Amino acid sequence: MSRATRQIAIRTVLSARTYRLANALRKERDRLGLTQAALAEQVGVSRKTINTVENRRVYSFDSSGTQACGGAGQTR
Known part of the structure; x- marks a missing residue:
């Protein structure tokens, strides 16, 4: 598999x-x-962070991002 193909995958x-x-x-x-805003305050992030995630403008997550969401959307 080429590097470009792996990146697309x-x-x-x-x-x-x-x-x-x-x-x-x-x-x-x-x-x-x-x-x-209320959710952001409860989980300790900004409202903009919640908005960014909800509007799918996120490219990677650290453990705090997925933990704040209760692991939603994770597959293993």
């Missing part, structure tokens, strides 16, 4: 995970009746 997997995480975060936040 990695981006595809990350895009799918990001999409699942964004949807799971928004659904759970809505279910709890929280605004982005």
Whole structure:
């Protein structure tokens, strides 16, 4: 497999995970009746961070990002 092909495959997997995480975060936040600001305050991040994740403008996550979302969208 060429390097370019591997990079495309990695981006595809990350895009799918990001999409699942964004949807799971928004659904759970809505279910709890929280605004982005209220959720951000509870998990210790900015409202902009929550908005960025929900709008799928995220390219990688550290453990705190997935932990704040309860591991939503993760597959192993």
